[in-house]
Amino acid sequence: MEEDFEVSESNAYFDFKGFIVKIFSYWYLFVISILIGMGIAYFINVRKQPIYQIESLITIKDDQNPFFTSNTSLTFNWGGVSDKVNTTVTTLKTRTHNEKVVNRLRLYLQYYEDGKYQKEDAYGKVPFVVMEDSLEAQLIGKELTIRFIDETSFELSLTFDDEDPGNLSYYNYTTKETENLYSKKEDYKETFKVSEYVNSPYFKGQVFRNSIPMSLDKPYYIRFTNYYSTVKKFQDINVSPENKGSSILNLSLNGNNKEKLVDYLNTTVQVLSEDMLNRKNLFATKTIRFIDSSLTEKSKELKSVEEELNQFKISNDIIDLTEESSQIRERLTNLDLEKNSIQRQIDYYNGLEQYLRNRQNYSDVPAPSVAGIDEPSISQAVGKIVALSEQRSKYSYSLKTDAPIFNDIDRQIDATKSVLLENIGSTENILLEQLGNIRRNEAELEKQIRALPKEQQDLLKIERRYTISEETYSLFLIKRNEAGLIKAANVSDVQIIDKAMDTGGGKIGPNTQLNYVMALLIGSFVPLVFVFLLVFLDNKINNPKDINKLSPIPLLGVVGKSKSTSNLAVFSKPRSAIAESFRGLRTSMQFIFKQQHIQGNKTILITSSVSGEGKTFTAINMASVFSMSGKKTLLIGLDLRKPKIFEDFDITNDIGVVNYLIGQNSVEEIIQKTNYENLDVIVSGPVPPNPSELLMGDKMDILIASLKENYDCVIMDTPPIGLVSDALNLGKYADASIYLLRQNYTKKAMLSVINDKYEKGEVKNISFILNYFQHKAKYGYGYDYGYGYGYGYGRYGNGYLQTEKKSSFRKRVKRKLKKIFKL
Known part of the structure; x- marks a missing residue:
């Protein structure tokens, strides 16, 4: 096939x-x-810059107040510790919480000093503290330079670059407002005293010395940053439980300054602890506020009744009630106190019911114990609603209003509120029934009072009011003391296990x-x-394997790269590897002639695809090796467009093939002798206007026939077959044709032309020679192919081949670099 x-x-x-x-x-x-x-x-x-990681370990406890009783239920715990842990993890990452920490540490103000390669974070390392005027806007995004002249004075400066915009941004860290002002971009420098108020265009505040040693004339840098960008950076704090379901949290933060990381972690825990304690005390705090306002009213009422009682006794000259009146008063007083207690509960329930139905924020509900309510279901339900309301308010700072968690909290509030309203309704009915019984008992006692003297009746009424006011005042005072005691005894649910500290390590990057x-x-x-x-992307022929894959035409052999300055490589260095490769080609040609049964004198045509592939070099040296073998050889230059071979033999191109073909000279006249035995040359002669027509004439037939009679071997140097058709016309005179391919020069696509001619039978007895072959691996041919004598012999070629002086390593490296930069 x-x-x-x-x-x-x-x-x-x-x-x-x-x-x-x-x-x-x-x-x-x-x-x-x-x-x-x-x-x-x-x-x-x-x-x-080095990257450090500092860690802190805290635990979330459910510390119950030691003074907690059913009658002093001013704090509540619902959801257990696990809910507090989840809430804490979320809180530590919220914008609101981190804003508090950034404000407390004033981390929007950054300190820098010159490092070895760049400016480095100098938080906690500079010998001064900058206190900005909180009422004034400060320049943000630009570095101000502070250079101490002596212990009491410093120089404040600002340098503008050409690329700086004309508008400068100022930010007020109190009002959180930004304003842009136009600047002339003129460098600024001014001297101030330590602790003196600095009223400059770019900074307003004071600079204080601290205990860190100072280096005079050393520049320090400060820069006010974008507030919310700074907060967002610290929101990346890593908070994770030690184990699944554990109440122990590991806090870690990465950065370039360990002291800043330590301060931030400890401060964030401190702020968290304070906030959780404030939330824990929130119910008691608001209850105390409610009781204080009630005590003020009851104090005025008690004082007024007391004055009325004293005035009545003086006016009517009555010292005290009679025995009978005292007994009636005592019984009425007990009923009044019981009635007031029930009425306070009913009023509380009515107010609570109205509050629950009309309000969305339930954080201001006073404790049920204020009204003397000790029903656990009521207290727990109110506490749960308050806690859920606080949680919802906290999430509103960091989450969007349409977040799913709000719907979940609202569902819990509604469910708890529904149950609480049912309990309120049933409890109110019981209280109203009790109130009716008390009023019936009061009505019976009032009948007995009407039987007493008029003065005793009036005194009884006044003392009755006084006793009720006094008992009510005492009750509120007791509740006020209970709430204060509970608040004082409350502790935060955050407990520090391992405080953040620089222990000398922590470097992670x-x-x-x-x-x-x-x-x-x-x-x-x-x-x-x-x-x-x-x-x-290589589209050039690099090794014999490429030729075998791309063409059915056989490869006759390879010719190495010649380092000779002329084309006469065989004559100039007869023992070189190049000369041996041409001798090998000569042997291969003789084998082809024998195989094709070609007897007598021989003609060899040499062509290629394009110019520059080494036709003339190959033709000259093929003619040279045939002449050196004793064969009478003629080299004829038939490339009438670009004559070449005359230069190598030091002869002229005045008379040649063209002169014979146009009838000016005879065959004998155009043949020129060379300085080498058995080798004659016919040059192409002057360049004609119609080279193809001349080569196709009858005189060409006569010329070749005449030369074959007189020479054993005729070598024809022809034009490239890929450019002109001259070589095809001359193919009929050739007993064998050689098609030159040059390594890393001839394009693979050029073989399509000769393949097509070969398959159509337009060329016969044709073989390839791979010229300019370098036996190097970068052409993908790192092994000996078997052609081109002088390659692959190793140490066994020593003494048989004339060695060529190798370039020094320095020259080879230089040549490599030139080639690289040329590419």
């Missing part, structure tokens, strides 16, 4: 073996690329090893891609 050969501009196949071999041939590119990558990685690593690994990978990948593209 005949093999099909297809050639296109793109590679018809991918040579994996050649690709691997080529990778090794470009080892220097990998070395250079990796060294550059490692250098860049080192440059980056030494300029990266930068990951310099990763950078070096990335440099190694990228440094290897770049030349790998380069080599891959070279192989994948």
Whole structure:
């Protein structure tokens, strides 16, 4: 089955073996690329600031108040510790909480000092403290330089760059307002005293000295930053339970300044503890406020009744009630106190019911114990509603209004409120029934009072009012003391297990090893891609294997790269590898003649695809080796458009083939002798206007026939077959044709022309010679092909071949670099 050969501009196949071999041939590119990558990685690593991680350990407890009783239920715990842990984790990441921490530490003001490669965070390391005027807006985003002149004075300066915008941004950290002002971009410098109020265009406040030692003339830098950007940066704090379901939380924060991390973690725990304690005391605080307002009214009422009682006794000259009146008063007083207690509960329930039905924020509900209610279901329900309301209010600072958690909280509030309203209704009915019984008992006692003297009746009424006011005042006073005691005894549910501290370690970055690994990978990948593209996009013939894959025409042999300055390589260095390769070609040609049964004198045509592939060089040296073997040889230059061979033999191109074909000279006149035995030359002569027509004439037939009679071997140097058709016309005179291919020069697609001619039978007895062949791996041909004598002999060729002086390592490296930069 005949093999099909297809050639296109793109590679018809991918040579994996050649690709691997080529990778090794470009080892220097990998070395250079990796060294550059490692250098860049080192440059980056030494300029990266260290990254530290500081940790803190806290636990969320459910610390019950030791004074908690059913009668003093001013604090509530619902949902258990697990809910508090989840709430704490969320709180520590909220914007509201972190704003409090940033404000307390004033982290929107950053301190810097010059490091080895860049400015470094100098929080806690500068010998001064800057206190901005909270009522004034401060310049943000620009670095102000502070340089101490002596212990009591410093220089404040600001330098503008050409790229700085004309408008400067100012921010007031109290009102959270931003304003833009136009600046002339003139450098600023002014001297101030320590602790003196600085009223400059770019900073308003004071600079105080601290205990850190000072370096005079050393520049320090301060910069006010965007407030919300600073807060957002600290919201990345990592909060995680030690174990699943554990109440112990691990807080960690990463940054470049360990002292800042320590302060932030400890302050965030402190703020959290304070807020949780305030929320825990919220119910008691609001209850105390309610009782205080009630005590004020009862105090006025008690004082007024007391004055009325004294005045009545003086006016009527009565000291005290009679025995009978005292007994009636005591019984009425007990009924009044019981009635007032029930009425307070009913009023509380009525107010609570109205509050629950009309309000959305339930955080202001006073404790049921204020009204003497000790029903556990009522107290727990009110506490749960208050806690849920506080939780909803807290989430509103960090979540959108349509967040699912709000719907969940509202459902819980509604469910608890529904149950509470039912309990209120049933309890009110019981209380109203009790109130009716008390009023009936009061009515019976009032009948007995009407039987007493008029003065005794009036005194009894006044003392009755006084006793009720006094008992009510005492009751509120007791509740006030209970609430104060509970508030004082409350402790935060946050307990610090391991306080954040700089213990000397904590460095977690930068990951310099990763950078070096990335440099190694990228440094290897770049030349790998380069080599891959070279192989994948390479459309030139590089080795004999390419020829075998792309054409059915046999490869006669390979000719190495000549380092000779002239084309007479065989004559100038007869023992060189180049000379041996042409001798091998001569032997191969003789084998072809014998195989084709060609007897007598021979003609060999040499052509190629395009100019520059070495036709003339091959023709001259083929003629040279035939002449050196004793064959009478003629080299004829038939490339009438670009005459060449005359220059190498130091002869003129005045008379040649053209002169014979136009009838000016005879065959004998155009033949020129050379300085080499058995070798004559016919040059092409003057360039004619119609070279193709001349070569197709009858006189060409006569010329070739005449030359074959007089010479054993005629070598024809012809034009490229890929450019003109002259070589095809001359093919009929050739016993064998040689088609030159040049390594890394001839394009693979050029073989399509000669393949087509060969398959159609327009050319016969044709063979390829791979010229300018370098026996190197970068062409994907790192093994001896068996052609081109002088290659692959190793140490066994020593003494048989004339060795050529190798370039020094320095010159070879220089040549490589020139080639790289040329690419």
